[in-house]
Amino acid sequence: MKKVLFLSALAVFALVACKEKGVVVAKVGGSQITDITLSEKLQNTPPAYQSYVNTSLGRKQFIEAVVRENIMLEAAKQAGVNKRADYTEALADFKRDQERQYNEYRDGLLIETYLKEVHTGISAGDSDVEEYYNANREMFDAPVAYTVRHILLTDKEEAEAVYARLQQGERFDDTAKEVSQDSGSAANGGLIGPFKRGDLVPEFEKAALALNDNELSEIVKTSYGFHIILKISEQALPAVTLEQAKPEIKRIVDRERFDKWFESTRQKLGVTVDYDKAESVNLTSTYGMGMMNDDAVSMSVDESLEM
Secondary structure, eight states: OHHHHHHHHHHHHHHHHHHHHOOEEEEETTEEEEHHHHHHHHHTSOHHHHHHHTSHHHHHHHHHHHHHHHHHHHHHHHTTGGGSHHHHHHHHHHHHHHHHHHHHHHHHHHHHHHHHHHHHHHOOOHHHHHHHHHHTHHHHHSOEEEEEEEEEESOHHHHHHHHHHHHTTOOHHHHHHHHOOOTTTGGGTTEEEEEETTSSOHHHHHHHHTOOTTOBOOOEEETTEEEEEEEEEEEEOOOOOHHHHHHHHHHHHHHHHHHHHHHHHHHHTTOOOOHHHHHTOOOOOTTSOOOOOHHHHOOOHHHHTTO
């Protein structure tokens, strides 16, 4: 009796194992093509072709195409191509790139998921919006749009040298085109605006709004570097009601709360950055891709200042 049960269990195990491996449809050299292989390959084809494969002729043609592919694979292996340095190096590069993309997606998804929770916790409600509106009535009863030019430099000494050039009479827009490291505004002579109070990062905005028309600022430090600002103009705008201002106020309050949360989190984590050491680091890709375009790796300050 025990022997019969053992044989029955063995048969069931063999059946399950067979299903997991799939039904062998074709053999090419030492490899097998199963129904599982065909299904996986079919998933990567357009829906219209998948419908065609459900016909008798379509299925035969599809199987034949997979067989032809496997013939080439087996022939390549027998020729030793899979052991050649050019092949293995290219494969290793691809694997590293795939791992990098996976890691970027993994980290990006983690940040995105968490930020949704953070923003839910700090999101301004109607009462918060109304409180901000009443506390800043001047911004809405007599709003003003400002236009400035700026030059961004990451090194303070360089910023001081450029500042001296401007004081000696150089045209601001020409100098901005030459030396500004803000890829978003340099081509336009450093032009930013028109913008309203609360649109830009506080340090930049405070310095810009304090200037008279055609007045040059001192060197202003923000998290993006060292700025030199030239006030161009300001323009009075129509009054804005609470209802009209709600989206803008919510954005401002949410950003202020997020900035406070972020700075608190930064302090809790004990973040330290050695910028001097970073200057000497070679950031050229080790995967043969070369340096990426500046526009691809950095947001323009024109956009970043509005975060």
